[in-house]
Amino acid sequence: MFAKTGRYTTFEVEHYQFRRILRSFLINFKYRGLLPTMLGTVAGATRKSKLPILQDYLFHRQSGLKDWLDIGGLIDQKDLDVPEENRGSGLRYEATSEYELRYVLESLKIPYPSYNFIDYGSGKGIAQAIAAEYPFNAVTGIEYSRKLHLIAERNIEEVKRRGKAVCRDVTSQCGDAMAHELPNMPHVIYLFNSFGADILKVVLDRITTDLAGIKQPIYLLYNNPMQQETVEEHGFFHLIAKPMGGKWRVYSS
Numbered sequence: 001m002f003a004k005t006g007r008y009t010t011f012e013v014e015h016y017q018f019r020r021i022l023r024s025f026l027i028n029f030k031y032r033g034l035l036p037t038m039l040g041t042v043a044g045a046t047r048k049s050k051l052p053i054l055q056d057y058l059f060h061r062q063s064g065l066k067d068w069l070d071i072g073g074l075i076d077q078k079d080l081d082v083p084e085e086n087r088g089s090g091l092r093y094e095a096t097s098e099y100e101l102r103y104v105l106e107s108l109k110i111p112y113p114s115y116n117f118i119d120y121g122s123g124k125g126i127a128q129a130i131a132a133e134y135p136f137n138a139v140t141g142i143e144y145s146r147k148l149h150l151i152a153e154r155n156i157e158e159v160k161r162r163g164k165a166v167c168r169d170v171t172s173q174c175g176d177a178m179a180h181e182l183p184n185m186p187h188v189i190y191l192f193n194s195f196g197a198d199i200l201k202v203v204l205d206r207i208t209t210d211l212a213g214i215k216q217p218i219y220l221l222y223n224n225p226m227q228q229e230t231v232e233e234h235g236f237f238h239l240i241a242k243p244m245g246g247k248w249r250v251y252s253s
Helices: 017-032 034-048 096-105 125-129 145-163 199-211 229-233
Strands: 116-120 140-142 170-174 187-192 219-223 238-241 249-253
Touching: 017 034, 017 096, 096 219, 096 249, 116 125, 125 140, 125 145, 125 170, 125 187, 140 145, 140 219, 145 170, 187 199, 199 229, 219 229, 229 249
Parallel strands: 116 140, 116 187, 140 170, 187 219
Antiparallel strands: 219 249, 238 249
């Protein structure tokens, strides 16, 4: 129970799952209230007993956005419009947990208007939809797959249409993370195991160059950090927290 494990060894970093479940319980209670949290607990218990009921209430499936945004599902890379030569370093699409991201963002205690938020490998744009509800200077997603980028654009427009966006500059860009130039200002950078070590090294070099001279901390929020050694060996960021039992790693410059 207290050992580091990964539910899906190919796709999920080893972490303390008991700590993650406990933190998920507290986070869901904070953002969703008692009843959905209790239903999520029951759903998790019945799933393990192989008598699954209430599976839509599982903590990782609960989201206030899922009912009106196209954000769900797992999409394997082979089903995306990614050129064959680029498939070795890109990974599958999986939606971010809304409440985990909110918890980690709010734990930073930063002046949001002084920061840009960027998501590398932004998929359908759920992280942008969440970050848009905070008063960041700008919220940007970079996605290589045009198929996912177009879905993200529709989701962002829906967030704006419903008046949910506090940030006024929310965009999705279809492009290569390695070539994206960052404006020289403080950033919160989000990665959800977006790509392998080869691309990550180039992206980290680009971040280091583009954000040189910034005095305020630059934050890297790394969800499912399968390439954490690459980040730590690079040297620009240092580890400051391991929330969700180590399922996330939070770094600062």
